[in-house]
Amino acid sequence: MQALGAPGPDTAPWRTFEVTALAEIVSPTGVARAWLPLPLMPDTDYHRTLGQAWTGNAATTRIYRDPVYGAAIFYAEWPAGESSPVVEVRSRFATRDRAVDLRDPGTVVPEDKRTLAKYVMSTRLIRTDGLVRQTALEITRGAASDLERVRAVYEWIVDNTFRDPKVRGCGIGDISWMLETRNLGGKCADLNALFVGLVRAIGIPARDVYGVRVGDSAEFKSLGRSGDVSRAQHCRAEFYLATHGWVPVDPADVRKVVLEERGGLALGDPIVKRARAKLFGAWEMNYLAYNFAHDVILPNSSGDPIAFLMYPHAEAGGVRRDSLDPESFRYRLTSRELAM
Numbered sequence: 111m112q113a114l115g116a117p118g119p120d121t122a123p124w125r126t127f128e129v130t131a132l133a134e135i136v137s138p139t140g141v142a143r144a145w146l147p148l149p150l151m152p153d154t155d156y157h158r159t160l161g162q163a164w165t166g167n168a169a170t171t172r173i174y175r176d177p178v179y180g181a182a183i184f185y186a187e188w189p190a191g192e193s194s195p196v197v198e199v200r201s202r203f204a205t206r207d208r209a210v211d212l213r214d215p216g217t218v219v220p221e222d223k224r225t226l227a228k229y230v231m232s233t234r235l236i237r238t239d240g241l242v243r244q245t246a247l248e249i250t251r252g253a254a255s256d257l258e259r260v261r262a263v264y265e266w267i268v269d270n271t272f273r274d275p276k277v278r279g280c281g282i283g284d285i286s287w288m289l290e291t292r293n294l295g296g297k298c299a300d301l302n303a304l305f306v307g308l309v310r311a312i313g314i315p316a317r318d319v320y321g322v323r324v325g326d327s328a329e330f331k332s333l334g335r336s337g338d339v340s341r342a343q344h345c346r347a348e349f350y351l352a353t354h355g356w357v358p359v360d361p362a363d364v365r366k367v368v369l370e371e372r373g374g375l376a377l378g379d380p381i382v383k384r385a386r387a388k389l390f391g392a393w394e395m396n397y398l399a400y401n402f403a404h405d406v407i408l409p410n411s412s413g414d415p416i417a418f419l420m421y422p423h424a425e426a427g428g429v430r431r432d433s434l435d436p437e438s439f440r441y442r443l444t445s446r447e448l449a450m
Contacts, residue, residue: 122206122207122209123206124158124204124205124206125204125205125206125325125395125447126160126202126203126204126447126448126449127202127203127204127205127324127325127398127445127446127447127448128200128201128202128445128446128448129200129201129202129203129322129324129339129398129443129444129445130198130199130200130201130443130444130445131146131198131199131200131201131422131441131442131443132196132197132198132441132442132443132444133146133186133196133197133198133199133422133424133439133440133441134194134195134196134439134440134441135188135195135196135424135426135431135439135440136437136438136439136440137426137438138188138192138193138195138426138427139190139426139427139429140190140426140427140428141187141188141189141190141426141427141428142187142188142192142195142424142425142426142427143185143186143187143188143408143410143411143424143425143426144168144185144186144187144195144197144422144423144424145183145184145185145408145409145411145419145422145423145424146183146184146186146197146199146422146423147181147182147183147184147320147400147401147419147420147421147422148162148173148182148183148184148199148201148400149182149201149203149398149399149400150182150203150321150399150400150401151175151180151181151182152180156205156206156207156208156393156395157203157204157205157395157399158203158204158205159182159201159202159203160202160203160204161201161202162184162199162200162201162202163199163200164184164186164197164198164199164200165197165198166186166195166196166197166198167188167192167194167195167196167197168186168187168188168195168197169187169188169189169192170185170186170187171184171185171186171187171197172184172185172409173185174409176401176403176406176407176419178228178403178405179228179401179402179403179404179406180401180403181400181401181402181403181406181419182400182401183406183408183409183419184199185409185410187410190427195426201398202448203398205395205397205398205399206395207392207393207394207395208358208392208393208395209391209392210354210355210357210358210391210392211391212257212354212357212390212391215351215353215354216353216354218352218353218354218355219355220352221315221350221355221356226315226350229310229315229316229317229350229402230310230313230314230315230316231310232310233404233405233417234404234405234415234417235282235283235284235285235286235303235404235417236283236285236303236306236307236310236318236404237285237286237307238307238310238311239311240286241286241289241290242285242286242289242307242308242311243311243312245289245308245311246263246307246308246309246311246312247311247312249262249263249266249308250262250263250312256314256351257351259309259312259314260309260314260316260349260351260357260359261390263305263308263309264305264359264361264390266308267301267304267305267308267361267362268361268364268365268377268386269377270294271294271295271296271301271304271361271362271365272294272295272365272368272369273295273296273297273301273362273365273366273368273369273370274295274296274297275369277295277296277297277300278434279297279299279343279421279433279434280297280298280299280300280343280344280345280420281296281297281298281299281300281301281303282299282300282417283299283300283302283303283304283318283345283417283418284300285300285303285304285307285308288300288304289304297362298344298345298346298362298363298366299318299320299345299418299420300362301361301362301365302318302345302346302347302360302361302362303318303345305347305359305361305362306318306347309349314349314350314351315349315350316347316348316349316350317347317348317402318345318346318347318402318404318418319345319346319347319348319399319400319401319402320343320345320399320400320401320402320403320418320419320420321343321344321345321346321397321398321399321400321420322339322342322343322344322397322398322400322420322443322445323335323339323342323343323344323396323397324336324339324342324396324397324398324445324447325396325397325445325447326396327394327396328394328396329384329388329394330363330367330371330381330385331371331372332366332367332369332370332371333363333366333367333385333394333396334396336396336445336446336447337444337445337446338442338443338444339443339444339445340441340442340443340444342443343420343421344363344397345362345418345420346358346359346360346362346363346393346397346399347359347360347361347362357391358391358392358393359389359390359391360389360393361389363385363389364382364385364386364389367381367382367385368382371385398445400419400420401419403418403419404417404418405417406418406419408423411425411430412428413425413428413430421433421434422439422441424439
């Protein structure tokens with residue numbers, strides 16, 4: 111069994127990528143600021159940060175770390191009067207596929223108890239009480255172990271939710287609203303947040319992993335993206351077992367395969383069944399992981415905290431720009447794989 115961090119087999123090859131984020135604030139008024147997520151820190155057994163470099167006309171640049179979750183944030187600031195604020199950040203990282211053999215509870219380096227405590231708590235949008243807990247208890251009734259309970263939640267998500275292509279971006283992850291309205295459609299930040307909240311509601315640590323796809327998939331065409339990855343953001347999930355460490359899952363991507371693979375497939379299709387089995391315990395790491403952070407306070411901003419840090423963000427004159435509106439905040443993310 112692999113140690114904490116749950117990498118793929120020891121023979122899984124490392125791959126190196128470079129992701130370039132170019133951000134431009136359109137028609138600024140007053141002081142302008144931008145915040146860009148950086149690769150996951152600290153390093154894990156499946157993801158290593160290899161450094162950053164940046165260019166542009168910002169008067170101030172700095173890397174911050176979120177005080178609660180440790181998310182790395184690149185910050186740029188321009189004085190009032192700068193007509194074309196622009197910054198480009200290049201990040202390099204290495205990654206390899208993850209796979210956990212859930213049949214084999216081997217030796218695991220225990221996670222810090224303070225870390226685990228963070229990942230059973232409620233956040234602003236991921237509640238663990240009320241209807242969320244009631245639903246989690248109903249789903250897991252009769253399950254005899256934590257692994258069986260988490261498996262029951264995963265299967266429930268796959269069976270009862272759907273990917274809604276009309277949702278902006280990756281969704282917002284307001285899981286109480288989803289359950290109260292019985293509108294169980296959404297995208298990855300909705301469906302995987304629902305998984306995380308339900309698992310936390312029964313006392314098992316779970317967390318979202320926010321990032322972006324950076325390479326084509328070797329197995330499922332719908333689960334990859336390379337080149338221009340400006341709209342390839344993706345939220346994944348993990349849960350923790352003392353016997354296995356952090357275990358990767360992705361029920362939202364099962365629903366993506368249902369909707370998009372080969373023009374759409376039935377839930378019982380062999381391709382969907384393969385994705386469903388694989389994505390409970392494994393991730394293909396054609397993916398840049400950013401962080402696990404929720405309710406993030408952007409440094410030097412007077413605006414409200416953001417639900418999660420997966421997109422670039424900007425403001426001008428103290429007014430937050432819409433990260434999904436290219437008319438007010440332009441950014442382009444490009445990826446390329448580097449030779450080892």
